[in-house]
Amino acid sequence: MTTPLLIRAAHPSDAALLVDLIRELAVVEGFPHPVTVTADDLQASLFGPQPAAHALVAQADGEVAGFAVYYETFATTTGKRGLHLDDLFVRPAFQGRGYGKALLAHVAGIAELRGCARFEWWALNTNEPALRFYQAVGAQRMEELVVHRVQGSAIRDLARS
Known part of the structure; x- marks a missing residue:
């Protein structure tokens, strides 16, 4: 790392910033679904x-x-x-400095402190840079797992079936 990275717990005042970061991540990774999260959603969740869930913010160079x-x-x-990493994102201007690994290691440290037996995450199969990064840090790709999802009104339909 070139500039020291400060990793801190997100504060309620970070909700709008987190929405912006989530939208940036979606663009960078080519996320195929609309991003509908709002600052109010994050305030509540x-x-x-x-x-x-819990969020961390990484800061460097102010x-x-x-x-x-x-x-x-x-x-x-x-x-x-266990601990599930829902999102990990380093803005393009800060990539290549070891910040992604530092964030990942920080969350792994939280998993260790909590006595988690595993630490896992998902990645889009089209996000080759992320897949290479995760392989480089020693993560095992779980080819045998398939993610299933029910969302929106389909949740209600299933619940009432």
Whole structure:
């Protein structure tokens, strides 16, 4: 790393900034779905009385360099908690300085402190730079897993079926 990176927990005042970063990430990775998140959504989900997830903000050179969002999971096969990294993003101007690895290592440290048996994340199969990065840090690609999703009104339809 060239400039020291400050990684801190996101604050409620960061909600609008996080929305901007999420939108930047979606553009960079070619995310194929609309990004509909609002600052109010993040206020409720990240900073409410029972947060669904936690966010980190990375700063360097007096600017925001990136962010990460993670949440706890549970694995019945181990009987232990896990940590899921929902987003990891370093702005293009800050890439190549080791900041992505520093953010990833920071979240891994949180997983270790919480006694997690595993730390995992998903990546778009078209995001080759991310896939190479994750392989380079020693992450195992789980080819045998397929992600399934029900969203929007389909959740209600399934719940009422």
